[in-house]
Amino acid sequence: MAAGLLIRSPLPVVLFCVLAAAVAAAAAAAPNVTSDEEYWAARAEAARASNLAAYVSDPVAAMNRFNAETLRATTRRSLGRYQGPCMATNPIDRCWRCRADWAADRRRLARCARGFGHRTAGGAGGKIYVVTDASDDEMVIPRKGTLRYGAIQDRPLWIVFSRDMVVRLRQELIVNHNKTIDGRGAQVHIVGAQITLQSVRHVIIHSVHIHHSAPHSGGMIRDSKRHYGLRTRSDGDGISILSSSNVWIDHVSMYRCSDGLIDVVNGSTAITISNSHFTKHDHVLLFGASNDNPQDAAMQVTVAFNHFGKGLVQRMPRCRYGFFHVVNNDYTHWQMYAIGGNKNPTIISQGNRFIAPDDPNAKEVTKREYTPYGEYKEWVWKSQGDVMMNGAFFNESGGQNERMYDQLDFIPAKHGSYVGQLTRFAGALNCRFGEPC
C-alpha cells in the first residue's frame, strides 16, 4: 500500500520523507519482516495444529453416520417422481432446499454439510457481503464490491452475488478463513485462474460454475487484510486446497481447467465434496500430490452425491495416504479409470454407480499407480453396494490391513441403484428468491 502512495507523490523530497516514514511505521508495527516463503511456512505450521484437531480418530464412525443419515433421509416418497417446485433427494439438500425462505436464511446452509467436512462453518459467524463488481483488476488493493475484496478479509463473511456474472480472475484468488462463496440466486461463473485455499479453515464454496482456470506466473497478491506478497506460479487448478481443514464444496459445476479440477494436498483434512457436476476434463480430483508427503495420512475426505459426467478421463479421485469415503456418486463417463492412487490410501467405495466405457481396456474402476501387487494387496480398497454396469469392475484389496476394519462394523450406504435420484440435481443450482430452490 505504501508503494501506491509513493508513486503518486509529486516531489522527490516528499517522496523521501514518506518513504522514511513508511519504513519507520512498518518497522514499528511489524519488527519481524519475513519473506513470503517464511510467511507461508509459518501459516502452514499454524494450520497444522488446526488440521490435526479436525482429523477424527474413528473415520469408520463418521462414515457410518453419513450412511445412516442418508438412509433415514431417503424414504420412498422423497425419491419419487419429480413433481416440483422442489425436490431434495439427499440429506444435504433436504436440510435447506425446499424452504422458500432460503435467501432470508442463507447461513442455514452451514448446518447442512455431511461427511468429514460436516463441521464447516464457512462465513456463518459473519455479515453478508455482496459482490456487485465482476472485475478483478487490483491484486494488492482489491476494489470494494469485488469477489477478491470479500475473499481476503480477516473477519468471517458470507459472500453472495448481486446478479448473474462472470468473474474473470487475473491471478489466483486466495481465500481467507471463515468464508462462504454462495452463488445461489444468480448464475455465477468464476473463470481465468484458480481458487486457492492455503492454510485456512472453514470455507464453503456453493452453487457456482468454475471453469477455464489457467496458469499464471504470479506476482504481488493480497491474501489477507494485513498481508500481501510475492506469489509464484499458480497451476490453473479449479480449486487448490493446501494445508487446510473444514472445507465443503457443494453444488459446484466444474469443467475445463488447466490442471486438476480440485486438488487437496499438504495434509488438508475434514473435507466434503458433494452434489457437484464434473465434466470435460482430464485430471479430475487429486488427493495427495506427492509420495514425499506422508503427513497426508491425516487427509479425510468425503466424496458424495456427485455426478462424474461427460468428457472425463481419470482421477475421480486419485489418492495418496489418507482415508477416502466415496459414496453415492454417479460415474457415467471415464476414459482411463475412475478411482486410483498409491501409497496405501484407504478407499471405501459404497453405493456408487459405475458405468464403464465401451473400451475393453478401461473397464476397471480402480488403478494402482506404480506399485507391485505384493505391496498393494495390503491397501484397504473396498467396494460395497456399488452398481457395476457395462462390464465395470472394482478390484478390491486389503490383506492384513483389513483387520483394522471389522466389516461387520460398516453400515451399508444407500444402495447404488438409487444413485440416479440422489445425484439428480448435481451441479450449480438455479434458485429463485422467495421460492423453494
Ligand SMILES: *[C@@H]1O[C@H](CO)[C@@H](O)[C@H](O)[C@H]1NC(C)=O
Ligand atoms: C520476532 O521473531 C522471533 C523469532 O521468531 C520471536 O521470538 C519474537 O517474539 C518476534 N518478535 C515479535 C515482536 O513478534
Ligand SMILES: *[C@@H]1O[C@H](CO)[C@@H](O)[C@H](O)[C@H]1NC(C)=O
Ligand atoms: C506443507 O506442509 C509443511 C509442513 O506441514 C510445511 O512446512 C509446508 O510449508 C507446507 N507447504 C505449503 C505449500 O503449504
Ligand SMILES: *[C@@H]1O[C@H](CO)[C@@H](O)[C@H](O)[C@H]1NC(C)=O
Ligand atoms: C471461524 O469459524 C469457527 C467455527 O464457527 C469459529 O470457531 C472461529 O472462531 C471462526 N473464526 C473467526 C476468526 O471468526
Ligand SMILES: *[C@@H]1O[C@H](CO)[C@@H](O)[C@H](O)[C@H]1NC(C)=O
Ligand atoms: C486384481 O488384481 C490382482 C493382482 O494384481 C490380479 O491378479 C487380478 O487379475 C486383478 N483382477 C482383475 C479382474 O483384473
